[in-house]
Amino acid sequence: MVAVMDNHGWDQRFADNPQHFGAGPNTLLERHASELTPGSAADVGCGQGRNTAWLLGRGWDVTAVDFSEVALRHTREAAQAAAHVPDAVAEVAVSEDEDAQAEAGKTPKVEVSADGGETAAVAHVPTLTTVQADVSEWHPEETFDLVVAAYLHLPAEKMAATWEHLVEITAPGGTLVVVGHDRDNEGNGPKDPDVLFHAADVVAKLPETWTVEVAEAVDRGEGSIDALVVATAPKK
Numbered sequence: 358m359v360a361v362m363d364n365h366g367w368d369q370r371f372a373d374n375p376q377h378f379g380a381g382p383n384t385l386l387e388r389h390a391s392e393l394t395p396g397s398a399a400d401v402g403c404g405q406g407r408n409t410a411w412l413l414g415r416g417w418d419v420t421a422v423d424f425s426e427v428a429l430r431h432t433r434e435a436a437q438a439a440a441h442v443p444d445a446v447a448e449v450a451v452s453e454d455e456d457a458q459a460e461a462g463k464t465p466k467v468e469v470s471a472d473g474g475e476t477a478a479v480a481h482v483p484t485l486t487t488v489q490a491d492v493s494e495w496h497p498e499e500t501f502d503l504v505v506a507a508y509l510h511l512p513a514e515k516m517a518a519t520w521e522h523l524v525e526i527t528a529p530g531g532t533l534v535v536v537g538h539d540r541d542n543e544g545n546g547p548k549d550p551d552v553l554f555h556a557a558d559v560v561a562k563l564p565e566t567w568t569v570e571v572a573e574a575v576d577r578g579e580g581s582i583d584a585l586v587v588a589t590a591p592k593k
């Protein structure tokens with residue numbers, strides 16, 4: 358049994374549908390991140406950008422990471438579409454600074470900005486940085502106020518190492534949100550138990566100094582069960 362798809366498999370899955378997992382954000386992320394003060398966020402395994410677009414619309418600067426080229430193209434398109442959401446953003450400018458992009462190994466930075474109308478009170482211009490990388494090989498120099506891994510499923514050993522890495526890139530006082538298919542899930546999603554997890558598996562990788570806000574199995578009905586962990590790093 359193939360446990361996980363490679364980037365080409367995801368490219369193919371996403372090719373014909375820019376909203377394979379729907380348009381709106383994941384409801385659990387929405388529930389637990391809505392009250393956070395926007396800052397810098399990393400959306401790891403961002404897929405087609407539904408969560409990234411939502412975060413941008415709330416004023417977060419988002420670094421969206423995925424190894425699928427098609428996913429990142431759709432993420433940039435979703436960010437631009439978010440520019441038409443009332444109360445969020447009204448204009449999109451794509452940076453032409455290709456030298457800087459090449460130097461950083463990143464694809465175009467999209468700046469999502471407010472216009473001078475009713476959204477003028479939004480002083481901050483949220484930015485999107487897309488990074489094409491295998492998450493297990495992505496080692497950013499910066500840390501993030503919010504780190505999101507939604508439905509990122511890797512073989513158990515690699516997954517555990519990735520969670521430890523996500524802890525490292527969470528800024529002091531920052532929040533880590535991990536949501537994925539629970540090992541007891543009987544709905545859509547991977548069936549190989551090696552790539553599924555319980556919330557407790559994530560919690561086991563958190564340093565003792567962290568605060569676990571939520572660690573639970575969320576029954577979404579019709580056999581769909583998610584594992585959810587929301588945890589905050591110490592402020593230092």
Ligand SMILES: C[S@@+](CC[C@H](N)C(=O)[O-])C[C@H]1O[C@@H](n2cnc3c(N)ncnc32)[C@H](O)[C@@H]1O
Nearest residue numbers: 367378402403404423424425428491492507508
């Ligand atoms: C099920 S989708 C979830 C997408 C998104 N987080 C969401 O909730 O809609 C999983 C995503 O993780 C990406 N992915 C899987 N393994 C990866 C890896 N090792 N490195 C980078 N991206 C990976 C896939 O390309 C895909 O876009």
